[in-house]
Each structure stands twice: as structure tokens, then as C-alpha cells.
Amino acid sequence: MLAAFLDDIRDADMIAPRRMAERLRLPMSRLAKLAHVNRNTMTARPESPAVQAKLGEIARIIARAAELAGDEGRAIIWFKHQPIAGFGKTAEELVEDGHADAVMWTLESMDQGAYA
Numbered sequence: 001m002l003a004a005f006l007d008d009i010r011d012a013d014m015i016a017p018r019r020m021a022e023r024l025r026l027p028m029s030r031l032a033k034l035a036h037v038n039r040n041t042m043t044a045r046p047e048s049p050a051v052q053a054k055l056g057e058i059a060r061i062i063a064r065a066a067e068l069a070g071d072e073g074r075a076i077i078w079f080k081h082q083p084i085a086g087f088g089k090t091a092e093e094l095v096e097d098g099h100a101d102a103v104m105w106t107l108e109s110m111d112q113g114a115y116a
Helices: 002-008 017-024 028-035 039-044 049-069 072-081 091-096 100-111
Strands: none
Touching: 002 017, 002 049, 017 028, 017 039, 017 049, 017 072, 028 039, 028 049, 028 091, 039 049, 049 072, 049 091, 049 100, 072 091, 091 100
């Protein structure tokens, strides 16, 4: 399940922005905004270290949420729609605000038994 998500968004050894956008059911422009990368850069130079680093953050969040939820679909719904206690924003909104680290912290807390 988890490996399937990561395999499906990869093209050889890099994360393919279009594949990730499709799996997250987001337009490319929205994924670019979440990743803090210009949409044109993301499509023209997807191999760029900056693009790969930002998409990697999002991929790690989805993969970790899928481990905890037991299902990729639930993880994506959580990412997009469930406000995180203490933040009042969804994981997607926090990533957009530049707080992917807070989302990962929340996921690790959830794994340790904290409710979010």
C-alpha cells in the first residue's frame, strides 16, 4: 500500500509532479503552491533539487499518514480536510504555510498515541 503510493508518484529515481498531483487529486497549480515552487519550474525542471525536496516533504507526509491510517485514500482525505488539533488548519494548509515540520511532528505524536 505505502510502497504503491511512492512507486506510483515516481518516474525512475525522481518524484513526478504530475503523478503526485493526480494521486492527491490536485491541479498542478495547487501542488506548485503547496510546494512553494513556480508551476513552470515544476513542469519544466521536475528534476531540480528544490522541486524534488519540496515534493519529497509532501510525499513523506502522505506516506506516514497512510502508515497510520492504514490506507492511502484516508491519508489523502486527512491531509486535505481534517483540521489538526492545536493548529486549527489542515495538514495541506500547514504545508502551504511552510510548516511541513509541524505536520510530521503531529504524525509522530499520533504514532506515539496522542490524538490529533
